[in-house]
Amino acid sequence: MLKLHAMQSSGNCYKVRMLLAHLRMPFELVDVDLLRGENRTPEFLMKNPEGRVPLLELPGGRFLPESNAILFFLAEGTALLPGDALARAQVLRWMFFEQHSHEPAIAAARFWLKLVRGGRELRTHDIDRWMEEGYRALKVMDRHLQRRSFFVDSAFTIADIALYAHTHVAEEGDFDLSAFPAVRRWLARVAAQPDHVDMEWRPQLTEIAS
Numbered sequence: 476m477l478k479l480h481a482m483q484s485s486g487n488c489y490k491v492r493m494l495l496a497h498l499r500m501p502f503e504l505v506d507v508d509l510l511r512g513e514n515r516t517p518e519f520l521m522k523n524p525e526g527r528v529p530l531l532e533l534p535g536g537r538f539l540p541e542s543n544a545i546l547f548f549l550a551e552g553t554a555l556l557p558g559d560a561l562a563r564a565q566v567l568r569w570m571f572f573e574q575h576s577h578e579p580a581i582a583a584a585r586f587w588l589k590l591v592r593g594g595r596e597l598r599t600h601d602i603d604r605w606m607e608e609g610y611r612a613l614k615v616m617d618r619h620l621q622r623r624s625f626f627v628d629s630a631f632t633i634a635d636i637a638l639y640a641h642t643h644v645a646e647e648g649d650f651d652l653s654a655f656p657a658v659r660r661w662l663a664r665v666a667a668q669p670d671h672v673d674m675e676w677r678p679q680l681t682e683i684a685s
Contacts, residue, residue: 476534477495477501477502477503477531477532477533477534478503478504478532479491479492479502479503479504479529479531479532480519480522480523480529480530481504481506481507481528481529481530482506482507483506483674483677485509485528485529486578486582486585486641486674487528487578487582488528488542489640490546491531491546491549492677492678493636493639493640493671494549494550494633495678496671496676497555497636497668497669497671498549498553499670500549501678502678505532507519507530509528510590510591514526514528522538523538525540527540529542531545543573543633546633546637547570550632550633554630555633555636556632556633557627557628562627565626565628566626566632568634569626569627569634569637569638570633570634570637572612572615576608576611576612577609577638578641579608580604580605580606580608580609580612581605581609581612581613581641581650582641582648583601584602584606584609584649584650585641585645585647585648586648587601588648589647602649605648606649606650609645609648609650610650613645613652613655614655616638616642616657616658617657617658618657620657620661625665631664631668639662639665642658642662643674644674
């Protein structure tokens with residue numbers, strides 16, 4: 476059985492739980508608390524030298540880190556990753572956008588402003604940059620979604636999962652989504668998908684395997 480080493484409040488970890496729920500794939504969830512340094516133990520660093528979560532543990536003792544790499548691996552052969560070469564490239568395009576232009580600002584702001592005690596004071600010099608870069612990414616998303624239901628070919632894919640995870644809690648990082656109506660409509664469409672789960676969801680093996 477798959478094991479997912481993850482932190483419950485992490486948006487990157489939520490991506491993977493969300494996909495596994497959509498695919499109804501059974502897995503064991505192993506909690507790793509970054510705020511307590513559980514990702515820096517010798518045991519964990521043997522599994523992932525970068526000390527990051529999520530980390531997917533495969534049968535046979537193999538490990539796959541990086542949230543979007545995990546999404547791509549798990550979605551292979553499913554409707555959530557198109558078979559058409561151009562559509563697959565478009566999925567990757569938006570997943571690269573998420574990691575390069577979106578996550579470094581929106582996820583970082585949420586982590587330091589909501590999850591870390593005293594984080595606002597510790598990272599005061601970064602807040603203006605996060606706001607500028609995060610709002611720039613949200614504007615790109617809103618323009619793209621004005622005439623589309625989802626990010627690629629009007630079909631729900633792992634590109635939507637990758638971008639949803641941090642966007643739906645962006646307000647916890649002080650981002651105001653009221654100026655992005657297309658993004659808000661898209662968030663509602665993603666949340667309405669069959670087998671959608673929220674960030675608090677944890678697997679019950681009998682439930683997900685049924």
